[in-house]
Amino acid sequence: MSAPTTPGPAVADLLGLVAFGELLAFERMAADARLAPDLHRRAALSQMAAAEIGNYRRLADRLTALGVPPEEAMTPYVQPLQAYHDSTEPRDWAEVVTKAYVGDAITDDFLREIADALDEPDRALVLDVLHDSRYAEFAVAEIRVAVADDPRVAGRLSMWARRLVGEALSQAGRVAAERAALTALIARGDRVDVPGLFGRLTAAHTARMAVAGLNN
Known part of the structure; x- marks a missing residue:
């Protein structure tokens, strides 16, 4: 029986990306909860934030088990991910939930695709920290309420969603250009259909x- 393979540095790169994304998501959701129109919604978003920090802890523990300090693995992604969030600060509750719905979902779609390039247990870990469908259901319900209250909001939120996707893809391009090991992992062998990847991301977003x- 052959010995199990040891994950290479590219795996730590990917786990560092996911871990910092979870840490930022916690910070963002905790802060954005203050824009909620009532305590019920504030509590709902705060509970989502708690789940994000729990996911971060699992990823940090895995990096530590691999002998990689979590801070070291996350550092390359601080600037691009922080730039995305700094350039997409929501102005009100409707923009908060739209960002959670659109931004988090396209990130989850991307991670779900590239998780196929990982071996276990890292594949299962990445897939397990993706957002629960309840988050999307909550966000969609809130968006529909906002549009029902004022149909003009639909146009503003549609433009906001397009901006979110544009900013996300811009920063993703920056990461791909700067992290060759991560890009090589994504394109490894035939386990990830790179040519079809962005087409599927776009179709899912639509x-x-x-x-x-x-x-759209």
Whole structure:
């Protein structure tokens, strides 16, 4: 029986990316909860934030087990991910939930695709920290309420969603250019269909927009 393979540095790169994303998501959701129109919604978003920090802890523990300090693995992603969040600060509750719905979902779609390039237990870990469908259901319900209260909001949120996707893809391009090991992992062998990847991401985003009653 052959010995199990030891994950290479590219795996730590990916886990560092996911870990910092979870840490930032916690910070963002905890802060954005203050924009909630009532305590019920504030508590709901705060509970989501708690789940994010729990996911971060699991990823940090895995990096530590691999002999990689979590801070070291996350550092290359601080600037691009922070730049995305700094350039997409929500102005109100409707923009908060749209960012959670659109931004988190496209990130999850991307991670779900590239998780195929990982061996166990890292594949299972990445897939397990993706956002629960309840988060998307909550966000969609809130978007629909906002649009029902003022139909003009649909146009503003549609434009906001397009901006979110544009900023996300811009920063993803920056990461790909700077982290050759991560890019090589994504394209490794035939386990990830790179040519079809962005087409599927776009199609999934279009479908989500339709579900929320927004225009792509």
